[in-house]
Amino acid sequence: MEIFNNHKKLYTVAGLFFLLLTYLTAIQPALQNQKNNAPLPGAEPLSGDALKGKLLYISEGCVACHTQQVRNVDMDKNFGSRPGIPADYATIKRTSLWANTATLMGTERTGPDLTNVGNRNGGKDWNLMHLFNPRSVVKESIMPAYPWLFEIKENPDSTDVVVSMPQEFMYGKTGKVVATKKALQLLAYIQSLKQLPLPEGTAEREFLYKKEPAGKGTGASASKMDGKTLYATNCQSCHQPTGEGLAGAFPPLKNSAVVNNDDQLELYVDIIMNGYDARPEYGAMAAVGTNMEFTEEHVAAIINYERSAWGNEGRPVTPDEIKKIMDFVKTKAAGK
Incomplete structure (x- = not known):
């Protein structure tokens, strides 16, 4: 064949064939992959x-x-x-x-x-x-x-x-x-670093090897929720395993009037869901409950654990009771 005797044609054809294969095996699949896995709605570039x-x-x-x-x-x-x-x-x-x-x-x-x-x-x-x-x-x-x-x-x-x-x-x-x-x-x-929700209608992959509800599940009763696990996962890093907090940084939950007294229950739920920043002697608390999408079962389990730990003697609460307060707190926050 003449092409093998003409180095210009040979190198031209080989070069074009290389570029075609590169596009088909590398560039085109990469573009398709980029299209299929576009950023989720709500994803924002870093500041x-x-x-x-x-x-x-x-x-x-x-x-x-x-x-x-x-x-x-x-x-x-x-x-x-x-x-x-x-x-x-x-x-x-x-x-x-x-x-x-x-x-x-x-x-x-x-x-x-x-x-x-x-x-x-x-x-x-x-x-x-x-x-x-x-x-x-x-x-x-x-x-x-x-x-x-x-x-x-x-x-x-x-x-x-x-x-x-x-x-x-x-x-x-x-x-x-x-x-x-x-x-x-x-x-x-x-x-x-915040995990974004999937678009509505998109099926999520399931977590495998599930155990009995012990923390961040949905639909489980407060009695099945492990308040201690919830506390360890979401609260312990600031308020410490002993519930004593850190002086000058995070307030104690041990012997806390907010934790133990029913007349502070609305404030208690509000703090868990929306955080708190009105104590000059302590750092601001993030809206842990809202960020982690707590339901009334989660909040009730945490409160019941904190009210029964470290010598606290607060009255146990029920998810139904907490739900009414959460609804009221949301309404009040929306009206501000």
Whole structure:
């Protein structure tokens, strides 16, 4: 054949054939995959600070110990409301022109999964304390501390973000812990990690190997819900296993008037669902119940556990009773 005797034609045909195969086997499937797994409705690009925080998250090695993948097994229900899907990662782009996409999904869970940590535990005060000294909020934590993301000042400026750090966790230093710009950028990225709901009508993958309802299920009665597990998953990191909180950071639930008294029940439910930020001596609490989509069964189980633990002697509540208060709280919040 003449083509084999004419190097120009041979190389031209071979080059065109190579480009065609490249398109058919690599480019076209990639474009189709990108179309099939577009970002979920409501997905927003990272803010400038969150994007810089993502680079810090990678450079500080957080990807080595934390995953961002909710597997479809029952034990992962604490980390997200549904198993992860490819669309959850559609907004993750190359780190830079010269660096490939970071493996944010992770490969090991030395620490908990962070897929939904912005909803599960996105409070500013807790996360900054956790970065400065993890043992201040989780006694058994083996996470390394990141004190170089903070400054110690005797007289912080009015614009400084001061971290309410107990003296015993200050590494022997005195003064006030102030978050640097880098710490706030890392915080912005952590707070951005929120699992989005699937579009209406889209079937979710089921969690496999399900156990009896013991925490974050729906349709289970309060008696079947494990309030202790719910507390450990959603409340314990701030209020501590002992219910004593942290002085100057998080209020105690042990012997708390809000926890034990019926005349404070509306406020109690409101705090669980919508958070609280009216105590100058303590950090603001996030809207844990709303973020985690608590039902009246969840709230009743948590209240009943907290009212019976650590020497508390509050009256048990029922889901029906809590539902009426939750409906009232929602109506009141909508009217503001």
